[in-house]
Amino acid sequence: MKILVAVKRVIDYNVQIRVKEDGSGIVTDNVKMSTNPPDDNAIEEAVKIKESGKATEVVAVSVGDEKAQETVRKALAVGADRGILVKTEGIIEPLAVSKVLQKVVEKEKPDLVFMGKQAIDDDCNQTGQMLAALLNWPQATFASKIEVKDKLLLVTREVDEGLETIEVNVPAIVTCDLRLNEPRYASLPNIMKAKKKPIEQINASDLEVDTKPRIEQIKVEEPPKRKAGIKVASVEELVQKLKNEAKVI
Ligand code: AMP
Numbered sequence: 001m002k003i004l005v006a007v008k009r010v011i012d013y014n015v016q017i018r019v020k021e022d023g024s025g026i027v028t029d030n031v032k033m034s035t036n037p038p039d040d041n042a043i044e045e046a047v048k049i050k051e052s053g054k055a056t057e058v059v060a061v062s063v064g065d066e067k068a069q070e071t072v073r074k075a076l077a078v079g080a081d082r083g084i085l086v087k088t089e090g091i092i093e094p095l096a097v098s099k100v101l102q103k104v105v106e107k108e109k110p111d112l113v114f115m116g117k118q119a120i121d122d123d124c125n126q127t128g129q130m131l132a133a134l135l136n137w138p139q140a141t142f143a144s145k146i147e148v149k150d151k152l153l154l155v156t157r158e159v160d161e162g163l164e165t166i167e168v169n170v171p172a173i174v175t176c177d178l179r180l181n182e183p184r185y186a187s188l189p190n191i192m193k194a195k196k197k198p199i200e201q202i203n204a205s206d207l208e209v210d211t212k213p214r215i216e217q218i219k220v221e222e223p224p225k226r227k228a229g230i231k232v233a234s235v236e237e238l239v240q241k242l243k244n245e246a247k248v249i
Pocket of ligand 1 (some may be wrong): 006036038065094120122123128
């Protein structure tokens, strides 16, 4: 079984996002970038499945500019066998990414595609679902547990009512939740070894996929600042303030 894992390079989750003064976007110069957090869970799960003997190869793929190579390299350092970088320029939207990934899937013929549930930069939560539609494969989204049973997957998902377990036939798309596992750290020897693992570079333009954005971003602005809260000494005081000051009861 071969597992393809999609990894996206995003602004690190610890970075305080700043809006550019002219409102044309957010500041990305000299800002720390990392792998999208749930994509780390996707790689971890694929590597664990390989370690359990149920998969033979884990391939990491990223769609982005030259620097996205670092994200692929990190996946190699935690256990992926080889990498693919599909080079694009400028903003690339979920539909374009899923069309690019469709081409990669057609070439690589994986049995499973693991992805993150959502990218923390655009918060779209679309790419996995769109890829499943384009390939006409079953999908299991928000996976918090995955069991591989031959050509069948048992996937537990967190839903509003609690936990739901579904069965999907392989080949399938699985989008991974942060609760799926605890991603390992890359050790120094593995970072060194990863430098020797191959990364194939492909130009998106050679895949005959239209990656032009469909959405025009008009303006980016910070949300209005929230007023500081207050502490009340008793329930009576709270009720009195809700009644007389906030006038909500
Ligand atoms: P999104 O639909 O943008 O919230 O992204 C969901 C998931 O799709 C991410 O967690 C990644 O696994 C994958 N993905 C999105 N964009 C890219 C990209 N440019 N390169 C690789 N994977 C991506």
